[in-house]
Structure formats: structure tokens, C-alpha cells
Amino acid sequence: MKEDNLIDNWLKQELPPEEKEAMEKLIAFTEKLDAPHGKSQNEAWEQLTRKIEERAPDNEKIMQPSKPRRAWLWAAAAAIIALVIYVNFSAGNKIITVRAASGQLTTITLPDNSMVTLNAGTVMSYKEKNWERNRWVVLSGEAFFDITPGNEFKVIGDNYQVKVLGTSFNLYNRSKHLRVSVFTGTVEVSNNEDKVVLNSGEEALLHKNQLKTQAFDLTRTATWRSGSFYFDAQPLSQVVEELERQFNIKILSEQPLSERYYSGYFNTSNLNEALQLVFVPMGLKFSRNGDQVIVE
Template sequence: MSYNRFLELLLRKKSGALSAEEQEELNGFLGNNPNYQELSGMVEQLYETPLKEIREVDRTYLRKRWDSLKQRTAQLPAGAGNQAPAGKTRRMRYYMAAASVAALLLVGAFYFQRRGLTTTRDTVVATKMGSKTSMKLPDGSQVWLNAGSELSYDKDFGKVNREVHLSGEAYFDVTHDAEHPFIVHTNSFNIRVLGTAFNVKAYTSDKESEATLVRGSIELSMNNEDTRKILLKPNEKLVFKKADDSREKTVRGESAMPEIRVTGLQTPFKDSVTVETQWLHDCLAFRDHKLKDIASMISRWYGVTVEINDADLKEKEFSGLFKDESVEQVLHALKLAGGFDYTISKNKITIVP
């Protein structure tokens, strides 16, 4: 694993965007490279530095943080024990210092990009893992934000435009304004509406993104070479499956295209609420979902880390509806249905056959 990949995984973990597979990758690397545990702690400490009293993250601030990080890096051991040759010790410290430089740059960029301190998006609302929130936008539109999500918009919202950027999941009840269409930008697609209610699920760590229409109409356009515009009707859902990263090119040498499909909504539970909007009623719901995807949902819902140590088990499908149950109760119910076992250690859950 490269230094940049290691640091990227650390930052994705702190932002709540780390998938179960990426968590396994990170844990495996740290297990085989114990020296990086210290660097991991340094990056987490830098990330957690309070920003509420800092109006601008400038070069002076980053330099102070870097000096502190550099001093601690110089004290890192070369490896297990004190028997490492001097040359190896120097090389290890050099590598750790180089990694720390990358850490500073990545964390600095992360502040700018994720916390909106120097971007044109003046307002950023984010939720932690295991929490939800709701808000009213300046135009009167209502937004409910699910766990591990972020919504941002600029100072001209409602005046010049009504555009928001979403990473995660949100339900929108949009106020009608014919002169200012409401546009939601995600990493997979853009949604254009005038006045309607819909749900968007677009976590960057998920392989699929969804847009679910409850009432009104929405128009979707893709963020790739696909020029189609798709119009959804009430009780329809668009599912956008990202192209497989393992096959960057097709047999014709062209970029792999994502899979797009439109389906009707299902109300498999007695309360007649669709699976896609059950989270608004504080219910964790899934229907015919693979366990690896349920693991991501549980991770965000309860603020825990979930690992699955079996490839076949990851692909097994489950359905369920849970309200007010603890994470242990949810896992026990799935265990009875799926024939697997699990262990819980603090905030880490490991699922085994």
C-alpha cells in the first residue's frame, strides 16, 4: 500500500466514508506495519483539532501543525525492539517524515474541501456516524440529512440559484420556484426539480447511488459521458451502479460505463412506507440487500466499524426492519436468519461464518 493510499483511508475513516472493504484494507496494513499506528494517531489528532475558533486555515496555522507533527515523527522507532541498524532507523524516519508531509497536505486539503472554510460554498451541514438532522434552507425547502452525510450550498442560494452539493443521504421537500430550479449535485448524477419531494442516497464509498421520487417530478443527468436525461415519475427509483474499478477499459478500449436502471418502489412492510424512506421514521430497513451493503448501513446507523471475514457471506442477501433495536439485537436477528456468528470489541464488529 502506498503512503498516499494509507493516509487517504485514514481521512475517509474520520469522515465516515470508509467502506467495510476499505476498513479491512486499513486494518490489514496497520497489522503488518505496527510503526504506522503512531502516524495514524498523529493524523487523527491533527484532524480533531478544533476549528470553531479558526476563521481561516492559513499557511501559518498549517506550518505550526506541521512543526508539531515533524517533532513527533522524529521520535518514532524504526521497528519492533531497539535492535534495528542505524541505517534502517534513518530510512524509516525519512519515510515516516515523507508520509507526514503527505499527511499535512492531505489534511489541509481535507479541511478546505470537506469543511468549506475557503470554498465558495459558505454553508456546510454535516452529520456524524449514528446521527441525523433536519434543516430549513433559505428558500423554505426542508431537508433531512441521514448519518455520515454532508450538504453544502453557497451564499447566493435562493437568490441567484438553488444548487446544493450532497455526499451521503438526504430527503428533500422542495419549495416551488419556477424561476430558480432546485439542483442537487452528487458524485454520480445531478437532479433538477421545481417543487417536489424525493430521497437521494449517494455515499461516495457505496458502489450504488439512488434517487427516489415521492411526489412531483425530477430530471436526472449523469456525471459522465452519458448524455441522457432521465425523468422520474412518482414512486419510481433510479439506481446508478458505478463502473467496476477493476476493469477500467472495455474490450473495445473504451471507458467502462455505469449501469443505470429505473424501478418501481416497494412497500414490503405493514406501515406502507417505502424501504428507501424508512430512515425518516427512525427505522433501519433493507430488502434483499447483500450483507456487505448492510454492514455499511449498520456502520453509519450505529457509528461502528463492521468487518466481514468471508467472501461468500458478503454476497448473502437479507431483508429486515428495525426500530429502536440496539446493534446487538440487529446482529442477533441477522445471525438467526443467516447462520453466521459475530464478535463485538468496543466499536468494532467482526462477522464470521
């Protein structure tokens, strides 16, 4: 699913549970938004109501909110209204989405001069308006954050949230694997089941929905920014996925790789050398055909 369709799919109730949860965390930030410039609250409500009552091509309503019967229902409806007004009516208040394509790194300077470097195959979204008050981003993939001190900064993703004030850390979030590694400062990592506070040199890993903390090697973490990747007993399937992202290739294997574990290193400067460093120690042969690699 494309991240820039999250809002539309959320309104259509087509999001999987984990993305629905992340989306509703976004809604919490928009509950107190004012009506758009040049419109009264009544005008905004009327325009929103017309959009709500629009029917999709299959003759099903996009959203059919019933009249609230309890206070919490009204609060939920208000949150939805605020979000839709925010997205559809507020000029200059849109969600900005940045993607790092396969084989590329992308560095973004946020409105407060915080720096974020996205690893290949990573997507990050944020709202620029009122940034100094509401500093938060949504991330899928891997990124290194160097946050300018100020109000609380949040990173939100599938089943996790990271809170910081001013610090630097690496965040890996792919295929339900979460790892947050703190280089400077203090970071709080939480999910539905657990919460941990990390200091410099500590990292949190998500295992069976529980957060575990451990020390990590600062010299071998987040080195992807210079093209170097280190692995310590990681499933070979994850290493293959990283090779595919970094070199924009497709690796096909004639045998399962998820039960093999790899400890080693590769660099993005040379594809053949990287393939040799990964597969030869595992006793595997490979051949190349254009942008495809066949592993035997």
C-alpha cells in the same frame, strides 16, 4: 478526502476524476459573479494573480494558467477566476458545509424554507448568497428533500445531477451506488451517459453507468428518518456499512460479505436486536467487544 477541502484540492489538481467533474459543475454556477464588494475588477484580478503565483511548500505552483489561445480556454480561465474570487473575497458568500455524524440525523432548513434531512455519515454543501436564483447543493451520502416550489433546484454529486422544481424525494449516493426515489412531483436524474424523468412512486438506480427506472414501495423507502431500515436482496456488505453508520460501531468479519445478499429489516432502537435481525438469518454468529462487533 474531506469535502471542505474540495476547492483547495481542485486548485492543486489533486482531485480524483469523479470529484473533479463534480467540482467543475460547481464552477459553472460562478461564471457570472461580480467583483467583491469594495474592490474593482482590476483590484480583484491583481489579488487573485498574487494568490495564483504563490508557491506550495514543495516549490510547485498551486495553479499556473497559461495565456489563453482559444475562446474556450479563456472561458475556462474565467470560470476558475470567478470561483476563486467567490471563495476568497466575497464576505458572507462562503460555501456552507453540514455533516451528519455516525449515529445521528441532521435536518437543515435552506434559505427558501426547503427542508433536507441528512442520514448518518452524510455531507451536504451549498452557497447561501443568491440562493433564490441559484438553488443547488452538493451531496455525498443519503438525504430526504422536501423542496419549496420556486426556481429550479439541483443536487450535484459524483457523476450525477438531479433537477426539480417543487417536490419531495430521497437520494442515496454512497460507494458509487445511486438511487433517487420520488415521493411527490417530478424529478430529472442525469449522468454522463443517461437521463431519466421520474414521477411519484418511481425511482432511478445507477447500474454500470446506466440509469434504470422502477416502481418502489413508498412505505419502506426513506424510513431511515424514523430509524427503520428495509433491504431487498442487497449485498450484506452494504447492510453492514449501514449498521456501522447508524450505531457508530466497527464490524469485523472473518469471511467476505459482499457475495451474500440480505433481505430484511432492522431498527436503530436496539443494537443487539439489530445485529440479530441481520446476522442470525444469514447463519452468522457475532460477538461484541465495546464498539467492535466480530462476525464469524
